[in-house]
Amino acid sequence: MNQLKEAAIETDVVIVGAGPAGLFSVFELGLLDIKAHVIDILPRAGGQCSELYPEKPIYDIPGLPVCTGQELTDNLLKQIEPFHPTFHFNEMVETLVSLGTAEKPEFRLSTDAGKIFHAKVVFIAAGGGSFQPKKPPIPKIESYEGTSVFYAVRRMEDFRDKNVVIVGGGDSALDWTLNLHPVAKSITLVHRRDQFRAAPHSVSAMQELVAAGKIDFKLGQITAVEGEDGELAGAILKGNDGVVEKLACERLMPFFGLTMKLGPVADWGLQLNENLIPVDTEKFETSHPGIFAVGDINSYPGKLKLILSGFHEVALAAQKAHRYVYPDKKLLFQYTTSSTNLQKKLGVS
Amino acid sequence: MAKMSFEDAATRYGAEPGGGAPTKVKITFVDSQGQARSVEGEVGSTVMETARRNDIPEIAAECGGACACATCHVYVDEKWAEKTGKASQMEEDMLDFAFDVKPNSRLCCQITVRPELDGLVLTTPAQQG
Incomplete structure (x- = not known):
């Protein structure tokens, strides 16, 4: 165990999935000083947007009358640049084990490439599951x-x-x-x-x-x-x-080609409902404290599998994640338009 | 991303903005075991949407109708092949990712329900994805 701990990558949050919800998680968590490692089975960011619809127009992103899946992905990558996330592509998270308590969660994740991560919180943004060969x-x-x-x-x-x-x-x-x-x-x-x-x-x-x-x-x-x-x-x-x-x-x-399978997520001991992960609508937290599920993979009453819903979900989930990562810090709600503190993090002030 | 069921899409965007009763046609899906299911398809929607709305098995439609996944593969009954028409170049490319592709293979998200398709018969393959 000690040996494993030595080899592990320590981070605040591991985000499972680099689709739109996973990428925007980096942003919302980054504003709250939560450092992210992002793992995706695909060789690049974008999830379904890049894999299924790189050239297809999307019309329902607020403020963007039309953009393609690839444009959205590229814009999100640009938007999260200030937070320097570390990406681990071509890797699938195989195991997720809880090491901590409900008040002070801690997790150990391992990938099929043999990497080990220790994280305080986990964001599952795995969409329709992992893309696997047909x-x-x-x-x-x-x-x-x-x-x-x-x-x-x-x-x-x-x-x-x-x-x-x-x-x-x-x-x-x-x-x-x-x-x-x-x-x-x-x-x-x-x-x-x-x-x-x-x-x-x-x-x-x-x-x-x-x-x-x-x-x-x-x-x-x-x-x-x-x-x-x-x-x-x-x-x-x-x-x-x-x-x-x-x-x-x-x-x-x-x-x-590839097809989406829920994959190892099913074995992580989380409550599942028809291959989706039930969450509450205040924090988008799963049945296990410290593990959040955002985007297409979660379910709650009224859920719509829209990118914009995923964006909303990650903003709220990040608030609760902050309580786990910085239990002693009070979280002050701020706007990027006016907060010099946030602007500094974004590298614009 | 926006992989909604047709029901979601219909509720959200108001698929039928009035203007009289929609025209319906009969579509029969025969599954790989030979069981036939006949349902009503609305003119203007796609055959894939019709299948999903009626819980037709063996139609996965993973990508939600973007011609990007080849999991709504069907075989068009010989008698109907001419009326449904041929697959487009994009659809042919995508059919490369389907299994057991035959000359009468189509991706049913690319077949729009039209009045002249009343009575259409399609067979679904045993495995989509």
Whole structure:
């Protein structure tokens, strides 16, 4: 335990999720001198805004008649710059353990990348849950996951001298086709059509490799896998022409995008209601003191899953968080328009 | 973000601002087990919204209708394929993220309910996400 404590990152608050609610939490908490570390499973900030709607217009952000998901994210990042949050991307919080008491909460969080955090309060701003790879409905595929079937590349060495089948037509499928080609024994790219929703230069690079006979391209889909003890021996391809064939392979990488799953939040001992976290509407605190839930992931009577609701929620939750982080300090309500104290924190005075 | 159910959206924005009774059409969803459910769809809304409003199983519609998730995948009954039309380029791109895509695959958030779709029959796949 002492060893773990030594390796831990100490912070006032850990914010789980870097979508709009998580980002604006940094702002509201920052105004109250509460330092934040933000963890998100995605490689960048923005949550659903960046992942699902980067180009789509949003019309119901107060004061912004129209902005895209990406613009909103970029603006929020700019807005929270003065508070220097530390981001931990590509990481998922796996465990959340309470170490403190109801009056003096303290938490230990661990991520799938092995980082440990000690925080006085936790803001869960996890939206619809964590974005995780979609798993194709291939019977028994789960028994090969992590040994022969991968949804991401953690170590290139896992693919050295292997016969690799990659499924999909997006950037992930093409990037890994190109990156693994020099390492793997063979690459077969399988896609349902001969068009690709990927960077044009990746598409042409891939097509050149196919034309040169260096990789294979098959039109169709993988319907079954064969092998034993987690070691893949082949994948069954059903071609668009109706022909079924077996592709001998030891590695399979399906790329069907991401889906939202509640994920480990379900195991943190919090009261849940249909995959949402019930909170009160004064402090947006969960059933556990010191753990707040804001944005799409919470539920209360009348809840609307709107970005503007999330913004309101984090402002109120921050007030209570201040009581936990600074139990001896009195919180004075101030406006950013007039308070020199707040303006100093924002770096504008 | 704004991933509201249709009910929420209807309450919030007033989906039916009067002007006479909306035209309704019959839409039948056949699930992957073969069970058929027929519901009324309002002209002008999307087939996905119709499904969600009527608690049709096997339609996840994670992104709420932005053509950004491929979890409202349906197979259009052959007889209706011409009337529903073809998927747009954006929709085809998104269908790359659906499973078991067939020539009659569509994302039903991209099908607007129109009077000539009265009687439309769609089949839902066993797995969306």
